[in-house]
Amino acid sequence: MFGLKRGSAADLLVLLAVWAGLLLLFGQLSAGFLSPATLGSVANRIPALLLVATGMTLLMVTGGIDLSVGSLVGFCGTVVGVVMVDWGWTLPAAVACSIAVGLLLGSVSGLVSVKLRLPSFIVTLGMLEVARGLAFLAAHSRTKYIGDTIESLGTPIAGLVVSPAFLCALLAVALGQALLSYTVLGRQLVAVGANIEAARISGIAVDRPRIAAHALLGALTGVAAVFNCSRLGSADPNAGVGFELSVIAAVVVGGTSLLGGRGSVAKSFLGVLIVATLEAGLVQAGASEPLKRVVTGVVIVVAVLADTWRRRD
């Protein structure tokens, strides 16, 4: 699958088994869990997560990270709201604006971090505040109701069980994995994350792939912001608070290293499924919000621990 190596295929199977285990477990715990309705709602929840997790994987492979994606979802969503409600533009134009804004802010983070040699952790922590502030400024701190036009993206297509948003996210995952496995840029991302000095000496212009990864993640976050609006039918400047943590959790559960040099979009996809199923399942099983957070937190650490142990010789 996607030109992955044998060891990687084994990793995928383990993740799939964990996911299947979760489905069975929650199926046992609450009778209605394995119904089309619940699964449909999981599928509906995850497009934004999938898109951003794909971009985040590509960035984390280089050894970078972006903490501002939650705020970017908020700000880009506000842009969609302003463009559609205040200016009366069409949905495609709003999508283009959202992507452009995401791309711009992602590139800014990338340029500042790479060219000025600051850790991306710090730069994007700053961007987290900046983008959230911009969201409130642009929206005058009010939620804008957009309505049916945008909701249609998140509703299942007649005849299919899944929504356009979900299909779009799947496409992004496939393209993301292909980029990582089959392209020169993908190789460069891995090389830069694995050993940036060796990559430089090998003749790779090391700044370019790193900035590209930030920019790409920004653009994907722009798309994710649209899907997030479509779930609510409105643009909320508060949207996406804490979203970055869900994304990073999913990517890490998928086995991507925080230190760079190792990662797979396909595995992040399964990471997203696991995290989303866990959250939906806990809700269904009647767990309270605080309890849900406790369990999710523990599961993330255990998943990474298991991954580390499996890698040890």
Added chain:
Amino acid sequence: MLRAEHLTKRFGSVTALADVSFDLRAGEIHALCGENGAGKSTLIKLLSGVHPHGSYQGRFELDGREANFASIRDAQAAGIAVIYQELSCIDEMSVAENLFLGRPTTRYGVFIDRGAAERRAAAALARFGVSLDPAAPMRSLGIGQKQLVEIIKALLRESRILILDEPTAALAEHEVEVLLAILRDLRASGIGLIYISHRLEELAKIADRVTVLRDGATVASMPIAAADPATLVRHMVGRDVAELYPTRTARRGPPLLQVRDLSVAAAGSGIRIEGVSFDLHAGEVLGIGGLMGAGRTELLSHLYGAWGRRSAGRVTLDGHRLDAGGPDSSLRAGLALVTEDRRRYGLCIEQSIGFNLSLSSLAQVSRCGVVSRRSEALRNDEWFSKLGVHATGLDAVVGRLSGGNQQKVVLGKALMTAPKVVMLDEPTRGIDVGAKMEIYALINTLTESGCAVLLVSSELPELIGVSDRILMLHDGRVTGTFSREQATPEVLMKAALGTAVVHTDAA
């Protein structure tokens, strides 16, 4: 006082030590030599508890009683201390803090008593005749001084057996003398020392006995009087040295790389390379020698575009100007570099052989930014077999290979770009004799096909054995150019020390 009997240690299918016995008397310096991979470091790891008892066969005896160490702590408690080549001191702390690291001098068991620690440290330093300020930050010390602090730290822990792993590798001449004097004092006080060094002439000055390891087995053990360098080398290598270097067969062609009056400044400091000129011809190996800090690595890095700012001079490759624009433009122009530190600058250690091999040639194996798996595999297979990399396949992770095989991968990566000039910085450092010979043969093949090779090496025999001509650097300047016939270790050493500027007709 220490006796090791019939030690055998295996890593998977590889036998690192095969039935090695070894003993150390109190008040003795016992030298351990052997090529890299001969088993020296494994033996030390057994002795110091890094590999715990039970993971190997054989037994240790300390003062006539059986002593087997389950951990590093165990071995330390028994009085065994290792001073590794890579020092483990903490630069941010003071000399005194480093000396009592892990056992701070405290008041009421809670508060660090800096004054008392410094008084104790001063006493300890004085006892060993070392004049250092205990309050000085470790950062401000030279490597030699840091090493002394490490040794004193070990002695303060009541160590009776001191193992020194290439302690003089990074030291200047006068620092070596200071260290050796201290080691002699320690010997006189009844401490047993195991001394590992590649510098054979040093052993004659300091050791009482020498044991030579090869391929995990003891091949010889003798008093130092019987161990002249030639004998030691024969034991270490297992053959006469003359056979090491292949006969050069390439014909010298027109000049490929021309360097004229090159001066380079380091960022932030002064001129590091001054007025260097030379021609490198097709089919030729030009050796570059000199001491540490003479500017050899800097010269190669600069030509490659990875270091320094050019303040004067002109470099042409095959008639085209080479402006040190960066590794990517150098590679395009046909200039490749194999760096000295392969783990740091050469390899993505957790990636596969294939990933590393093609890393510099991605543009050649891709179309519109998409890597063609077929043409990549084709090229990788070609170099994998050309270099004779010993591994299960292209998928094998580079970090698991031996030093020699790792070096072959780095070489393959550089050569896959089809360079006209290949610069090799210490290409045989830390690899075994077999792999060395293969690399020498490869250099020969390269020059036969019309490539030119610039070779930096700290080993004079290698420099003389492999090069057609040798350029000696001292303090960033050329102090001599020698043909192969003119080059003797003595002549080269003089030029390396900068005592005489020699220009011969070899240029």
